[in-house]
Amino acid sequence: MRWNFAKHRSVSHRIILSFVFAAALPLFMLGGSAYYLAYSRLEQVALDDARGLAKSLGMDVFERLQLLTDQLLLVAENGATGRALHTRFEDLDLGERVRGFFTIDGQRRIAGITALTAAERTVLQGSLDSVVADSPVLLAVGPGGRQRLFMMVNDGDGYFGAELSLRHLWDTAGVAARPERVCVLDADAVPVFCNHTDYRGWLAASASLMTVNARPGSVRHDNGETMLTASWSLFLKPYYQFERWTILVGVPESLAFASIARFDRVFYGGAVVALLIALAFGRRLIRSNLEPLDRLSAATHHLAAGEFDYRVQLGTGDEFEQLGDAFDGMAARIGQQFRQLDASARLDRELHSATSIESALLSALVALEELLGRGRCALLCQERWHDPGEVYCIGFGAQSVEHCEASDIHEEIHELAVQRGLVPLGYGVGTKQAADEPVLIPVTDGDVVAAVISVRYGRDGDTDTVRRVADVLGIALGNLAMERRLYYQANHDWLSGLPNRSRLHDQFVEWSLSSAGTRAIGMVLIGLDRFKQVNDSVGHTMGDHLLSVVGQRLRAALPDDVVLGRFSGDQFLLMLVDESHAQLLLRLEEQAQCMSRELDREFALGARQVRLSASMGAALHPRDALSFEGMLQCLDAASYAAKASRRGGLLFFSSGMRDRLVGRMDVEQALKGAVANNEMVLHYQPVVDAISGRVRGAEALIRWQRPGVGLVFPGDFIEIAEESGLINEIGRWALGAVCRQMVAWIDAGVHLDTLNVNVSSLQIADDTFEDSVVQALQESGLEPSRLTLEVTETALIGRFDEGVERLKRVRQLGARIMIDDFGTGYASLKYLKMLPIDGLKIDRLFVKDLPDSPADDAIVTAVVSLSRASSFKLVAEGIETRSQAELLRDRGVPYLQGYLFAKALPPEQFVDLVRAMDDAPAPTAAVGSA
Structure with missing residues (x-):
C-alpha cells in the first residue's frame, strides 16, 4: 500500500503538472494571439484617427x-x-x-x-x-x-x-x-x-x-x-x-x-482561476474532467483562429463550467470589439464611396444590423438638394429603401418618423420613454438634421454605437449634398436657374445619340432686342433681375418637353425633339409665337413697366448641322439675319445666312488693320454756291482701299465698323485727315470756306470725342471755323442731353455743327431748338421728286424760311438734274450738292474741279454746265 500510494502520488503530481501545463499553454497562446491582433488593430485605428x-x-x-x-x-x-x-x-x-x-x-x-x-x-x-x-x-x-x-x-x-x-x-x-x-x-x-x-x-x-x-x-x-x-x-x-x-x-x-486593459484583466484573471482550480482539484478533475479540458483547449484554437462566435458551453456544474463561462465571456467581448472595429472601418469606406442616398442608407443599415442585430433599426432621410422634400426610409426588418410620401415636405424629420410609424406619437429626437419603445438618434450634417435612426429594444451601450454610425452617415450625406449642389451649379445658370450652355450641350448630345437619325432636334436662339438700353438706363442690377424674370416667365409658358436655357448675356436657347421634321417646324413656330406673346406682356422694372421683343433664329439637326457647335453657328447666322430684317420675328437658317455672316466677319477682321495700314482714303464732293456757281466747300466721304478687293464704299463697311467699335478709330483718322487736307489746300491757294466731315453717333457717345477734335485741329493748325461736323438728328437719341453738351463744347472751340439728312429723323422742332447747330442739310428724299412734287416744294420752302429765321446755313444735297437746281435756287437755297456738279473725287481731281468751276462764266451757266 505504501508503494502504491507513493506511486499514485508521483503519478498524480505528474498528471497535475501535465494538466497545468496543458491548460496554461493554450491560454497563453490565446492571450498572445488575441493580444497581438488587438494591439495591431488598435494601432491601425489610432493611426487612422490621428490622420482623420x-x-x-x-x-x-x-x-x-x-x-x-x-x-x-x-x-x-x-x-x-x-x-x-x-x-x-x-x-x-x-x-x-x-x-x-x-x-x-x-x-x-x-x-x-x-x-x-x-x-x-x-x-x-x-x-x-x-x-x-x-x-x-x-x-x-x-x-x-x-x-x-x-x-x-x-x-x-x-x-x-x-x-x-x-x-x-x-x-x-x-x-x-x-x-x-x-x-x-x-x-x-x-x-x-x-x-x-x-x-x-x-x-x-x-x-x-x-x-x-x-x-x-x-x-x-x-x-x-x-x-x-x-x-x-x-x-x-x-x-x-x-x-x-x-x-x-x-x-x-x-x-x-x-481599451486593451480590460482584455488583460479578463484573460489573466481567467488564467489564474484556471490554474488555481487545476492545482486545488487536479487529481479529481484529471480523473473525471479530461473532456472539459479538451473542449477548452479546442476553444482556444478557435479563438486564436478568429472564430469569436465559438462557445465552450461546459455543463459540469463545477469550476470547469465557470472557467468555460469566463472564457466564453472573454471571447464574446473580444469578438464584439473586433466586429465593431471591422464594421466601423467597412462603413467608413462604403459611405465615402457612396454615390446615392439609397446606397449610403443601406450601408449604414448593414453596419447597424451587424453591431446590434437584425430588425432592431429603422432609418429615415430627407433629401435637401436634388429633390427637396423627397423622403427615403427603411423600416424595421426591411432590406430596401422606400420613397416615403410626405404631405408636407417642410415637416420635421422626427415628425415624419412618427408619421411613418417608426416611433410612437409624442417622441422627441434622442429621447427614450419606456424600455420597449424606440429611441430616435439624429443624423446631423452641421446644424441640420439630415436623417433619423430609430432603435428599438435598446440595451446599454447601444446609443453610443448608433451615434458613431450616425456621425459617419452624417458626413457621407453632407458630402452627397455638396456633390449634388456642385453638379447643379455647374449645369445651371446662377441668375435664372435655367440650364446653362454646358447642360444644353449635354442634352443635345444625349438627344442626338438616342435618336440615331430617327428624330429631328429643333433649336431656337432668342436674343432680346435693345436689351443694352435697359442696362444703360436702369443699371445692370435691374437688368439682371429682368433677365431672371424673363427666364422664369418663358419657362412657365413652355411645355415640359421643351428645354429652355440661358445661353449667354441677353440670349436664351430653346431645344425640342420630334419624330417629324414638318411637325417640328410647326412646334418651333408655335413656341416662338408663345414666347413673343409672353415678352410683349408688361414687366415690372422698378417703377417702370416695360415690354420686350426678341429676334429669334432657328435651325434643325441634322438638316443644318450635325454638331452642337455647328448648330450654334447656324443659330447665330439666323438670329443676326432676324435682327437685321425684322425685329421680333423668327427666321429659320439658310445657307446664304452663313455666307453673309462669314463675309461680315471677314470685313470686320480686315477693318482692324485698315487705319494702321493706310488703307482708308477720303474723297471730296463739292458744295456749290447756287448764285455764283463757285465751289465754297466740300463734304469728305470715306473710302476703303481694301487689298485684293479694290475701293469699298461706306455702305459696305461703316455699319460693321459701328457694331465692332472700330468706328471711333476710323472717325479719329478722318478728322485728322480732313484738317490736314484743308491746311494743304489753303497753302496751295485753293480757296474753300469749310470742309465737312460726318460724325457717327458712337463717336459722339465716346468720352474721347472732344479730345479727338482738339487734337486734329491743334496738330494740323487749321482754323476751327473751317471745320464742319455733320451729325444726323437720330445720332443723339437715347443720350440727348449728354450729346448736346459735347456738341456745345466742340462748337465753343470754333468748329461748326450741321444737321445732316434734315427731316428724315425722329427729332421734333423742340429738339432742333435745343441743338447747338450752325446749319441744315436738306435730305435727297425731299429733292429727288422736284420739281414735280408740290409737297416736297412746300417742305423745301418751309425749311428755307426756318433756316433764314434761325440764321442757319442751308445746303440741299442729292441734286441730279438742272431743273432741281434751278427750283432750289429760286426758293432761296444758297448751297447745292449732288451728282449734277460732281461725284466725290480724290483730292487731286477735286482741286482740278474747283479751279475749273472758279473759271466758269455766268451763274446760270454754272448751274447747267456740270
Whole structure:
C-alpha cells in the first residue's frame, strides 16, 4: 500500500503538472494571439484617427479662414472706414476671431493697427510686391510660436485686412484640451502652434512624417513614450498666396491601447482561476474532467483562429463550467470589439464611396444590423438638394429603401418618423420613454438634421454605437449634398436657374445619340432686342433681375418637353425633339409665337413697366448641322439675319445666312488693320454756291482701299465698323485727315470756306470725342471755323442731353455743327431748338421728286424760311438734274450738292474741279454746265 500510494502520488503530481501545463499553454497562446491582433488593430485605428483628426483640424482651420475672407470682402465691398468699420465688424460678431483691423492705401500707408513694430510694418508693406492683387493674402509675421497672422483683401483702392486671433484659429474642436499631441508647422517645419508644451522631442523624432505624402507611423521620442503619429498638409497657395501648414497629430500609446486593459484583466484573471482550480482539484478533475479540458483547449484554437462566435458551453456544474463561462465571456467581448472595429472601418469606406442616398442608407443599415442585430433599426432621410422634400426610409426588418410620401415636405424629420410609424406619437429626437419603445438618434450634417435612426429594444451601450454610425452617415450625406449642389451649379445658370450652355450641350448630345437619325432636334436662339438700353438706363442690377424674370416667365409658358436655357448675356436657347421634321417646324413656330406673346406682356422694372421683343433664329439637326457647335453657328447666322430684317420675328437658317455672316466677319477682321495700314482714303464732293456757281466747300466721304478687293464704299463697311467699335478709330483718322487736307489746300491757294466731315453717333457717345477734335485741329493748325461736323438728328437719341453738351463744347472751340439728312429723323422742332447747330442739310428724299412734287416744294420752302429765321446755313444735297437746281435756287437755297456738279473725287481731281468751276462764266451757266 505504501508503494502504491507513493506511486499514485508521483503519478498524480505528474498528471497535475501535465494538466497545468496543458491548460496554461493554450491560454497563453490565446492571450498572445488575441493580444497581438488587438494591439495591431488598435494601432491601425489610432493611426487612422490621428490622420482623420489632422485632416479635420486642417479643414476646420480652412473653413474659418474662408469665413473670415468672406466677411472681410463684405466689409471691403461696403467701403466701411473708421468708426463705421468697427461698427460693421461688431455686426458680424468677429470679436473672438480677429484682434484688430487695418487698411493699406495705394501709398502703402497702414492705418487701423497701432501695436505694430517698425519691422512688422516694413514686412507687411513689402509683402505687397509679390502678391496677386485680386486674391486674398495670408501673411505670417514673426518667429514660429510668436507669429502674428494677418489676412488682407483688395478693396479697389488698396488692401483691407485684419489680424487673426491665433487662439480662435487653432483651437478648433477644443484642441487645447485634447490628450492627443497636436502641432501646426509652417512650410519650413517650424511649429506655429502646439497644444502641449512637451512637444520638441516628439517633433524632432517625427521629422520623416512631415512630408506631404508621408504615411502615419509610430514615433518614440526622448521621454520614452511612443506616439502614433500622422500628418496632413493644408495647402493655401491657391487661395491665400501662402505656402502651407502641416498639422501633426500624435496619439499617446497609453491612450491608443487603453481599451486593451480590460482584455488583460479578463484573460489573466481567467488564467489564474484556471490554474488555481487545476492545482486545488487536479487529481479529481484529471480523473473525471479530461473532456472539459479538451473542449477548452479546442476553444482556444478557435479563438486564436478568429472564430469569436465559438462557445465552450461546459455543463459540469463545477469550476470547469465557470472557467468555460469566463472564457466564453472573454471571447464574446473580444469578438464584439473586433466586429465593431471591422464594421466601423467597412462603413467608413462604403459611405465615402457612396454615390446615392439609397446606397449610403443601406450601408449604414448593414453596419447597424451587424453591431446590434437584425430588425432592431429603422432609418429615415430627407433629401435637401436634388429633390427637396423627397423622403427615403427603411423600416424595421426591411432590406430596401422606400420613397416615403410626405404631405408636407417642410415637416420635421422626427415628425415624419412618427408619421411613418417608426416611433410612437409624442417622441422627441434622442429621447427614450419606456424600455420597449424606440429611441430616435439624429443624423446631423452641421446644424441640420439630415436623417433619423430609430432603435428599438435598446440595451446599454447601444446609443453610443448608433451615434458613431450616425456621425459617419452624417458626413457621407453632407458630402452627397455638396456633390449634388456642385453638379447643379455647374449645369445651371446662377441668375435664372435655367440650364446653362454646358447642360444644353449635354442634352443635345444625349438627344442626338438616342435618336440615331430617327428624330429631328429643333433649336431656337432668342436674343432680346435693345436689351443694352435697359442696362444703360436702369443699371445692370435691374437688368439682371429682368433677365431672371424673363427666364422664369418663358419657362412657365413652355411645355415640359421643351428645354429652355440661358445661353449667354441677353440670349436664351430653346431645344425640342420630334419624330417629324414638318411637325417640328410647326412646334418651333408655335413656341416662338408663345414666347413673343409672353415678352410683349408688361414687366415690372422698378417703377417702370416695360415690354420686350426678341429676334429669334432657328435651325434643325441634322438638316443644318450635325454638331452642337455647328448648330450654334447656324443659330447665330439666323438670329443676326432676324435682327437685321425684322425685329421680333423668327427666321429659320439658310445657307446664304452663313455666307453673309462669314463675309461680315471677314470685313470686320480686315477693318482692324485698315487705319494702321493706310488703307482708308477720303474723297471730296463739292458744295456749290447756287448764285455764283463757285465751289465754297466740300463734304469728305470715306473710302476703303481694301487689298485684293479694290475701293469699298461706306455702305459696305461703316455699319460693321459701328457694331465692332472700330468706328471711333476710323472717325479719329478722318478728322485728322480732313484738317490736314484743308491746311494743304489753303497753302496751295485753293480757296474753300469749310470742309465737312460726318460724325457717327458712337463717336459722339465716346468720352474721347472732344479730345479727338482738339487734337486734329491743334496738330494740323487749321482754323476751327473751317471745320464742319455733320451729325444726323437720330445720332443723339437715347443720350440727348449728354450729346448736346459735347456738341456745345466742340462748337465753343470754333468748329461748326450741321444737321445732316434734315427731316428724315425722329427729332421734333423742340429738339432742333435745343441743338447747338450752325446749319441744315436738306435730305435727297425731299429733292429727288422736284420739281414735280408740290409737297416736297412746300417742305423745301418751309425749311428755307426756318433756316433764314434761325440764321442757319442751308445746303440741299442729292441734286441730279438742272431743273432741281434751278427750283432750289429760286426758293432761296444758297448751297447745292449732288451728282449734277460732281461725284466725290480724290483730292487731286477735286482741286482740278474747283479751279475749273472758279473759271466758269455766268451763274446760270454754272448751274447747267456740270
